[in-house]
Amino acid sequence: MNHTGFIFHEDFLKHDPGPWHPENPARLENIYKHLKTTGILSHLEMIEPRIPCPDWILKIHTSEYISHVRESAINGVDRLDADTGICKDSYRIACLVVGGVLEGVDAIMAQKVKNAFCAVRPPGHHAERNRAMGFCLFNNVAIAAKYIQSQFDLEKVLIIDWDVHHGNGTQNSFYEDPTVFYFSVHQNPFYPGTGHESETGIGAGKGFTLNKPLNAGATNSTYIDVFESSLLPAAQKFKPDFILISAGFDAHQNDPLAAMKLTTEGYGKLTQIIKSFAEEECNGRVLSILEGGYNLKVLADCVEAHVQELMN
Numbered sequence: 001m002n003h004t005g006f007i008f009h010e011d012f013l014k015h016d017p018g019p020w021h022p023e024n025p026a027r028l029e030n031i032y033k034h035l036k037t038t039g040i041l042s043h044l045e046m047i048e049p050r051i052p053c054p055d056w057i058l059k060i061h062t063s064e065y066i067s068h069v070r071e072s073a074i075n076g077v078d079r080l081d082a083d084t085g086i087c088k089d090s091y092r093i094a095c096l097v098v099g100g101v102l103e104g105v106d107a108i109m110a111q112k113v114k115n116a117f118c119a120v121r122p123p124g125h126h127a128e129r130n131r132a133m134g135f136c137l138f139n140n141v142a143i144a145a146k147y148i149q150s151q152f153d154l155e156k157v158l159i160i161d162w163d164v165h166h167g168n169g170t171q172n173s174f175y176e177d178p179t180v181f182y183f184s185v186h187q188n189p190f191y192p193g194t195g196h197e198s199e200t201g202i203g204a205g206k207g208f209t210l211n212k213p214l215n216a217g218a219t220n221s222t223y224i225d226v227f228e229s230s231l232l233p234a235a236q237k238f239k240p241d242f243i244l245i246s247a248g249f250d251a252h253q254n255d256p257l258a259a260m261k262l263t264t265e266g267y268g269k270l271t272q273i274i275k276s277f278a279e280e281e282c283n284g285r286v287l288s289i290l291e292g293g294y295n296l297k298v299l300a301d302c303v304e305a306h307v308q309e310l311m312n
């Protein structure tokens with residue numbers, strides 16, 4: 001059995017947010033080519049996405065919003081917010097991405113693979129219940145968490161978001177929910193302005209959101225320390241049945257959009273920490289979903305390091 005799945009579809013390249021956009025099809029094209037050239041792709045279990053039942057998207061988004069995305073795309077609207085460009089294919093592709101993520105969950109649950117990486121776009125963690133935001137249409141990771149809980153008999157999901165931006169949409173999806181623990185480490189102050197340490201959840205969800213905002217310039221050692229001294233103790237207490245990663249690679253020192261100093265090796269080390277925890281706690285069940293990462297060369301290298309650790 002191949003231990004790591006890889007979710008990808010050529011149509012993911014057809015989502016066009018407009019000229020000069022940092023979230024462009026070349027991101028995925030480069031990842032795919034790089035994994036092929038290095039020979040890694042042949043060791044991965046390829047998983048084909050499906051068009052998902054719309055009910056799964058409705059678990060996180062309103063029907064009005066879903067219709068708005070569909071109508072806007074069909075009618076040739078070119079953006080849903082200042083940063084979030086779309087094209088005629090974008091609704092269909094955003095649905096296909098959700099379907100890819102759900103197939104990844106299925107493959108892990110059926111034990112076809114131990115864990116999996118979703119090379120997908122558009123990304124998802126900024127998407128709110130009723131609006132697009134920050135390059136994101138549907139909140140892929142949040143939908144995956146709902147799917148894991150509803151479709152399988154698993155109660156608790158841990159979402160680890162290491163994208164350099166705070167995942168406001170994911171946090172809000174589960175802010176009152178004690179069954180999904182949301183952890184985010186991100187640059188602060190920075191877009192989208194949320195993710196302060198004081199944001200810890202409300203009501204029954206109090207204590208199930210953990211934010212670690214870091215000043216610009218944070219290095220591997222700071223990130224590793226945050227993982228070991230904040231994330232791991234919280235995760236050990238929570239005891240997840242399944243782990244989702246919002247895998248943004250825009251905290252890399254050479255990313256053009258942010259100012260952190262993580263390296264490719266740093267991403268490998270963070271993956272290792274999560275993977276060994278997952279093996280102790282939840283049978284190794286980890287589904288990693290691509291979010292940001294805008295330096296093409298660096299993004300491909302980071303995905304390689306990340307996937308290598310998932311495979312080890």
Ligand SMILES: [Zn+2]
Nearest residue numbers: 163165248292
């Ligand atoms: Zn980001």
